[in-house]
Amino acid sequence: MSNIVLDFNLDLLKGKTIAVIGYGNQGRAQATVMRDNGLNVIIGNIKDKYFDLAKKEGFEVYEIEEAVKRADIALLLVPDEVMKEVYEKKIHQIISYKSDFVLDFASGYNVAFGFIRPPSNTDVILVAPRMIGEGILDLHKQGKGYPVLIGVKQDHSGKAWDYAMAIAKGIGAIGLPGGVAVKSSFEEEALIDLLSEHTWVPILFSAIKACFDIAVKEYGVSPEAALLEFYASGELSEIARLMAEEGIFNQMVHHSTTSQYGTLTRMFKYYDLIRKIVEDEAKDIWNGNFAKEWTLEQQAGYPVFYRLWNLAIESEMAKAERELYKILGRIRKD
Numbered sequence: 001m002s003n004i005v006l007d008f009n010l011d012l013l014k015g016k017t018i019a020v021i022g023y024g025n026q027g028r029a030q031a032t033v034m035r036d037n038g039l040n041v042i043i044g045n046i047k048d049k050y051f052d053l054a055k056k057e058g059f060e061v062y063e064i065e066e067a068v069k070r071a072d073i074a075l076l077l078v079p080d081e082v083m084k085e086v087y088e089k090k091i092h093q094i095i096s097y098k099s100d101f102v103l104d105f106a107s108g109y110n111v112a113f114g115f116i117r118p119p120s121n122t123d124v125i126l127v128a129p130r131m132i133g134e135g136i137l138d139l140h141k142q143g144k145g146y147p148v149l150i151g152v153k154q155d156h157s158g159k160a161w162d163y164a165m166a167i168a169k170g171i172g173a174i175g176l177p178g179g180v181a182v183k184s185s186f187e188e189e190a191l192i193d194l195l196s197e198h199t200w201v202p203i204l205f206s207a208i209k210a211c212f213d214i215a216v217k218e219y220g221v222s223p224e225a226a227l228l229e230f231y232a233s234g235e236l237s238e239i240a241r242l243m244a245e246e247g248i249f250n251q252m253v254h255h256s257t258t259s260q261y262g263t264l265t266r267m268f269k270y271y272d273l274i275r276k277i278v279e280d281e282a283k284d285i286w287n288g289n290f291a292k293e294w295t296l297e298q299q300a301g302y303p304v305f306y307r308l309w310n311l312a313i314e315s316e317m318a319k320a321e322r323e324l325y326k327i328l329g330r331i332r333k334d
C-alpha cells in the first residue's frame with residue numbers, strides 16, 4: 001500500500017538543531033530516542049521539575065523561547081489544552097522571523113481545528129505516535145518500532161513529507177520490527193483519535209458500569225466477583241493484545257463456542273444502534289462542534305469535567321474497586 005512507510009533515513013535532520021518543547025510523556029521519550037539516534041536535540045521547557053529532570057538527564061535545556069530561537073526544527077509536545085497559548089506567546093513571533101522552519105506536532109487537534117496557524121515560511125508536519133511515552137522508551141530498549149500517523153499541513157520547503165518520515169525514523173517509530181508510518185493528515189488523525197475517545201471507549205465504560213450495577217444490585221452478585229469478571233482480572237488486556245496480534249475476529253477462537261455465539265449475535269443485534277451513535281459523534285467532531293464545546297469548558301474552568309469525574313469516582317463501582325484493590329495490594333494514584 002502506498003500510504004505505508006516502513007523505513008526512511010535521517011539525512012535531512014543531520015546537522016540541524018531539534019528543539020523538543022515540553023519534556024513530558026512524549027517529549028522525554030522522543031528526545032531520548034532522537035539523541036540515541038545521533039541527532040542534536042535540545043529541550044525547551046518552563047522552569048519546573050521537568051526542566052530539572054531534562055538537565056539531570058544530560059540535555060541542554062532552555063526556556064521555550066530560547067530553545068525555539070536556537071532551533072531549525074521544533075517538536076511541540078506540550079498538552080493540547082495549553083498548546084495554542086504556548087504557541088502564540090512563545091513561538092509564533094520567533095519562527096516568523098526565520099527564513100524557514102519545521103514545526104512538528106504529535107497530535108492533529110490544534111492545527112486541524114484552526115487554533116494554531118503557523119506562518120507561511122514553516123513546514124507544518126504531523127508525526128503522531130500510537131504509543132504512550134513509556135511504551136516508546138520500552139520498545140526503544142528492545143530494538144522495536146511502533147505505529148505513527150504522519151501528515152503535512154504546510155509544505156514551505158517542498159520536503160515536508162521527507163521531514164515527517166525522517167522524524168518518524170528519528171523517534172524510533174520506523175525502520176525497526178513492528179514499526180510503521182501511515183501517511184494521513186492532521187484532520188484524519190484528529191477525527192479517529194477523538195472518535196475512539198467519544199464512542200467505543202465510553203461505550204465500553206458504560207457497558208461495564210451497567211453490568212456491575214445490574215449484576216450487583218439486581219442479581220445479588222458480589223462486587224468482587226463482578227469486578228474481577230468485568231475488568232479487574234486483566235483478561236481484557238489479554239483480549240486487546242490478541243486483537244492486535246491475531247485480528248479482532250480471529251482472536252475469538254481462544255474463547256468458548258458459547259462465548260463466540262453470544263458475541264456474534266449481540267454484535268449484529270446492536271450494530272445499528274451503535275452506528276447511529278458513531279455517526280452523530282463523527283459529525284460533531286468533523287464540523288468542529290466538539291472542539292468548540294471543549295474550548296468553552298476550559299474557559300469556564302472545567303465545571304462539567306470536574307462534576308463528572310466526581311460522579312465517576314463516587315459511584316458504587318469505584319468504591320467497590322477501591323476496597324478490592326486495597327485487599328489485592330494494587331497500587332493506585334487516588
Ligand code: NDP
Nearest residue numbers: 022023024025026027048050077078079082106107132133
Ligand atoms: P504532558 O502532559 O506529558 O506535558 C508535556 C510537557 O508540557 C510537560 O513538560 C509540561 O510541564 C509542559 N507544560 C504543561 N503546561 C504547560 C504550559 N502552560 N506551558 C508550557 N509547558 C507546559 O504531555 P504529553 O506528552 O502527554 O502530550 C504532548 C503531545 O503529545 C500532545 O499533543 C498529545 O496529544 C500528544 N500525544 C500524547 C500521547 C501520550 O501518550 N501522552 C500519545 C500520542 C500523542 P508541566 O507538567 O510541569 O506543566
